[in-house]
Structures are given as C-alpha cells and as structure tokens.
Amino acid sequence: MEGVLQLQRQLIDYTTSLYNEGFLDDQFTQLQQLQDESNPDFVVEVVSLFFEDSERLLNELSKALDQQSVDFKKVDAHVHQLKGSSSSIGAQRVQRICIAFRNYCEEKNIEGCLKSLQQVKNEYSLVKNKLESLFKLQQQLSAACGSIPME
C-alpha cells in the first residue's frame, strides 16, 4: 500500500512542478479532462503526435535557416505550426519561444531566428523529457493500483 501512496505523492508533486515551472499550462489540464475510460490513451496519443510533429518541424526549421538565402516566410510558416501545436497541448515554454521567433521572422532577423531555433530546440527537449517522465509515473501508478487519478 505504501508503494501506491508514494507513487501518488510523487505524481502529484511532479505534475505540480511542471505547472509551476511553466512547462505546462492549463491547456494540458484540459487535455487530461477530455480523457476518460472510453478514451484512456487520449493524452498520450495527442502528446505523441506533438512529439512527431515537432521533430519534423524542428528539422525543417534547421534546414530552412541553413540556406544561403533564407526564406523567412517559410520559416515563419513552420514556427506558426509549432506554436499552434504546442499551444494545443499546453507546452507553454515552447509556445512562448515561438512567439518571439515569429517576431524575428517578421524582422527578417537571421541571428534572432537562429537564437530562437536553439532555444526552441532546448525547450522542446526539456518538455519532451518531462512529459515522458510524467507518463512513466502514471504507468507505474496505474500498474500498482489499477487506476490513474486524473485530478
């Protein structure tokens, strides 16, 4: 029994820290609330889509910014997509960098763009690790007691 309580505590504390540190915002909570017994994997599925999509976009961004003559419209289009998907899952820090990134695109500021790209790659990597850890904790808890506390 102690194992379950500890895991629950861990899960709650970890989740809280993610919100406090700005990795996640209320939209993530909304996602969790959309999940239920008939759609038990909803959050994991959407977040997995986010991972795939982001990795693709980050690759595209690296390529686009590596060109002799940078097409800022194209870069902006990719950032716009990344901003949208990060916003949809509540990945707040990623979303915020995207906002600054888009401003640099508008200014056609290559240095600013490169800096933003690095930042967004970092933030993405961080939130990916955090979410994977979160899911792992949830799985552990689920295995230990057969149900996940969603709130």
Place this chain on the structure above:
Amino acid sequence: MGMAAESQFHVLAVDDSLIDRKLIERLLKNSSFQVTTVDSGSKALEFLGLLEDDQSNRNQLSVSPNNNNQVVEVNLIITDYCMPGMTGYDLLKKIKESSSLRDIPVVIMSSENVPSRINRCLDEGAEEFFLKPVRVSDVNKLKPHIMKTKSKDHQKPENEEKQEEEEAAPKTKEVQSPQQQQQQSSNNNKRKTMEEGLSPDRTRPRYNGLTVVSN
C-alpha cells in the same frame, strides 16, 4: 427526438493540423456530437457535396453524392482560419454562396486574435469565432446555433419550437447554463491574447455577443 441516433447532431470539423483535429474531435464527441474531420477546405466542400462542377445546384439542405449515395446531413461546420490553399474564410464564403449549404451554421477557429479577421468572418456570416485552443466552454456554445437553424427549417412559431426542444433534449439545458460558462471563464490565456492583440474595437457592440471574450 427520443431516439439516440436522431438526436445526435453532426459536425464537420476542418483543420490542417492533425493535433487540432484530434482535439476538436474529442471535444465534440464528448459533447455527444457525431463528428467528421477533414484536413482542408476543398475536402470539406467535397464532403458537403459542393463540387466545382454543376452538381452544386442542389436544393436539398445538404447532399453528398460521394458517400455511397446516402444523404449526409451536416448540422454545423467548424473550421480553422489559417489553412494552406483554401482558408477558413474562403470556405465560409463558398458555403454562404451556396444555396444548398448557406443555412448550415459555420464557426471559425483561429490561434490568432486579429480583430479585423474576426469581423470579416462575422460579416461573411460566421456564427462565432473561437480562439484556439478551443475549450469545452466553446463547444457548449454550438448547440444553440444548430437549434436556431433547425427551428427556422421547421417553420413553427419560434417560442413553441424552443419550448419543445428545451423539454425534450436535456442536452440543450446543460448548454444553456450560465454558471457553467462562468466557471470556465478562467480563460486567462484567452483574455490575455485579447489584450495583446488589441484594438479599440474591443468595445464595439459586435464583441459583446462573442465567444472571444468569455465572461
């Protein structure tokens, strides 16, 4: 109205983002809507039976010759604004220009709070404009628009129709609860974007009825 199959409304959701399609689908299904999602405006028109050739001149409310020759009824269309090719605005225009589709309520979604964009869509006949990410509280605002259209079709005196619907469909009751909407008004990020995107237009009467500011 007693049968589950009949009382389910069908929403067509249009968005080029897979993540957003998944989200809107779940939101809508959780509110007991039947959902079809497509990833572009042209696919939406195809689904609605509005093709580029003369097949668009049909007088029925919505006909889709592509789905095994069955009549597909769509009660509401919700579309993203920013899409490659045909934007949500273009799609809205095409729908409103079509005699067979113009009565279907259309809602636009966008991640960007641009007042001129919002007004343009409303002027073109969109019922609502939702800021993304879309929430349960937004989806709760859809049913009244569908019911409004339905009562127009039936040509009954409006209040009589409304009363019947309110009694027969508990779902509508939930939707119209003001407390629910107020609880969900911790849409801080929405309010923030409203302020960021700002224009003096905020106080125009047009905004008061809108989802963009949730009170």
